[in-house]
Amino acid sequence: MKKKQSSSKAPQNGVHAPRLKLRRVGIDTYRENVAYLHRDCALYRAEGFQALSKIEITADGGRILAVLNVVDDPGLVAIDELGLSEPAFEQFGHTEGTRVRVAHAEPPVSMDAVRRKMAGERLGREDFLAIARDIADNRYSKMEMAAFLVASGQTGLDRDEILWLTESMVTTGDRLDWEEPLVADKHCIGGIPGNRTSMLVVPIVAAHGMLIPKTSSRAITSPAGTADTMEVLANVELDPDALRHLVRVHRGCLAWGGTARLAPVDDILISVERPLGIDSQGQMVASILSKKVAAGSTHLLIDIPVGPTAKVRHMRQALALRKLFEFVGDHIGLHLEVVITDGRQPVGRGIGPVLEARDVMQVLENDPDAPADLRQKALRLAGRVLEFDPDVRGGQGYAIARDILESGRALDKMRAIIEAQGRQPHPPRPGRLQFEITAPADGYVTAIDNYQLARVARLAGAPMEKGAGVDLLKKVGDPVHRGEPLYRVHAEIRADFEFARSHCRRDSGYTVAADMPEDWERRGDFPA
């Protein structure tokens, strides 16, 4: 009893307060523990709990914190019961009916550090670790996480703080060990539709023999993620053992990474960042690198596309971001390289899972009609990854990658991976409902808005409808005649079709002008 005396009047409650019966409430309160007490529960009244109070629930050997919701329906929890939402019940680990004690809880100890951050202070390594531990243990409410993120975003984290945040997110989750000295990965910071290079880099690199166990996310705000696109061709939901075996045999995979408990704090923070629209570079670097380190990567290539409608709009921003990736990568023990790429328009032709998978297969099959920009970019990235191999001379990666692609070895490797993951028996096809958007005048396509095109593809139904999306028939620099199709939209559902069409008519996302701007070809902005 002595140990807790300094933290509220919790301990004595158990002595005189009635115990409550534990009940599981089948509500998934995603990574926030929620407890349910009936409004007429004697304890609720006696303790003066308030809605949103943080309460501490204890039973023999167990203790969790939860946010209180007050219940008026005895069907949910009776007046002698204490309900816990799914994640809370699971974490608590006791059976229904267990007698539990309930008391006021102090905020998690690390909230002191959050308050210091709110006051504009720089935090230390231990602070970040304490915060990450409390978040991983579901001790933070959504409000408290929002406070941490807003406070960090507003005064900014310096690069040491970003490093410590990254480390602490790795430490508080599982970490894969592939038991090899070189485990490669690549990652694009996102924002460019159609940019499906991973599905080319993985088979090329794996065909070379380098280990590249790539796990990806599904699309959240984009029209397709690598996992969504690969799913057109193969099963992507693999259990950890199957995945491990497959990677040993084939040196690579293209799987969904959703089930592993890698850097779980990152997932939790993202679930708060996204609805709040918080988007800081520090959080992005910590998020990407913590996931990669936890996944066991030793060598990582980061792709930062730059363009007026990309996530990074100016070269100076891209360079600053590169330094930040390098700093954190170096200190966390990753061999990390950054390439800055052309993000001025979508890459490839298709936008949406089926159309992007088609582009990828065209490149692998050395189809002369394959989109040249996607092929070129994938070779460049694959080449840089191959140069992680000490036996590959600097500058020779590109030629090796091209050789692997042109010889058909990349295609063979992709087929092997598809078979191993489980070939999709009935691959979906492009959506049957189609319309085209045409050029309003003669001239050249001078700009394609990444954001608008991604939006059209989503409105058309991607990524939920795999066949929905946009097929780009013209790219920047192409001459066009008035009335000539610029792109084709595919949908599977009539309402999506109508909705995307009326949107495109208001803003096609394309700019057509009489002449190309003079500086378009000045690629010096994008160092190879």
Place this chain on the structure above:
Amino acid sequence: MKKKQSSSKAPQNGVHAPRLKLRRVGIDTYRENVAYLHRDCALYRAEGFQALSKIEITADGGRILAVLNVVDDPGLVAIDELGLSEPAFEQFGHTEGTRVRVAHAEPPVSMDAVRRKMAGERLGREDFLAIARDIADNRYSKMEMAAFLVASGQTGLDRDEILWLTESMVTTGDRLDWEEPLVADKHCIGGIPGNRTSMLVVPIVAAHGMLIPKTSSRAITSPAGTADTMEVLANVELDPDALRHLVRVHRGCLAWGGTARLAPVDDILISVERPLGIDSQGQMVASILSKKVAAGSTHLLIDIPVGPTAKVRHMRQALALRKLFEFVGDHIGLHLEVVITDGRQPVGRGIGPVLEARDVMQVLENDPDAPADLRQKALRLAGRVLEFDPDVRGGQGYAIARDILESGRALDKMRAIIEAQGRQPHPPRPGRLQFEITAPADGYVTAIDNYQLARVARLAGAPMEKGAGVDLLKKVGDPVHRGEPLYRVHAEIRADFEFARSHCRRDSGYTVAADMPEDWERRGDFPA
């Protein structure tokens, strides 16, 4: 359909998505709308909603936003149902079984302003109004409110912004009109145990004939609020009509203000501030003044106690806070005066509802044993309130107040108010379990820690156990002998008793030294 095209792909969902049956879920998610969808609901899967997603629910003529919780128990919501938590169901205003449509929702429009505040910008009057309206309409999630509060607290709000926040909190709630030109009130910013002056100021001022319809809160973090203490003597939960009638007849009341919808945005923000430990002066000023204006006050006296263990620790802080109160008060149309008072130790002897009520009645009864400091402070405050009366000459308020008290008219008024509110038939008594903390040496009491003493009273059971608390037998400046009692702790429950005692033994909160510091009596710090 056209109007909504720019806000996500929401509108077309109604066309092809199945409608769901509305269900009331008896969970009080205090001012946050929560919606419950079954995990196997076709819509949930098709739309790719995520836990914590903000969704929009529509039915004929109605539309609300809610945060999504995912349900695994068909007893809570079936797969063709959409559940709404109590506040959401009530706000939506449709009956169970109504067919509703569900779609992704954009964040509330005013979140743009919150994002600008996160970026360090100054907001305008319209921004605060938009934010307050969205909060009042339950469009903000707890995360979003936390983002607003942390962002505001971190870069700070300037005084115009605090004024606009205050105005917007008044505008978005009900506003009482007492139909009299002078409606007085007093308010202490808090932090000083035992400081129960309102229960003296109200009868004195009301006996003079000035209208002072005082509503108070219950204790949240302190051992007693005015409502808790008054409840020892009388009923404090009055319905609005009864309260209005009572005030007309008796010119004053001492009631709980909890049920009125005055500045509801303030209540909502406080429910987020408190668990986060956000405590900014700007929020405090906006909170206090919005409530007072909404309650119909025209003249307000603010008490700012200063002392090393008070909320305001330095005179320069107190002066800055006074300017801020004056600025906002003047611009919002309040006649506002600020007094800075001695907050270096608790006021009166009792801490806890029963003991504080005893002190108050001793003063009213002109008991020679009544605590002099409480009497003195109450007279000073009452005098200042009386000087709001244009017929009272500046400087004469104190004498009038003293006259009202000494003549027994204040006691008569208090008795009348108690009877009118409903006398407590069985007034609780001081807790039977008692122990005393004694002086460790001969000397003087040189300091009493407000925070520690409040803590002891809470540990002993206050305010939940009305008779629990602390009775101060010595105050600062009193000579003491070793072993002489400094204070007595009352508890009603054995566990509380033990817990408070072991806490007191580690830290009594009293400092006893051989001599008083020379500057103790230098009261020049506290201008009258």
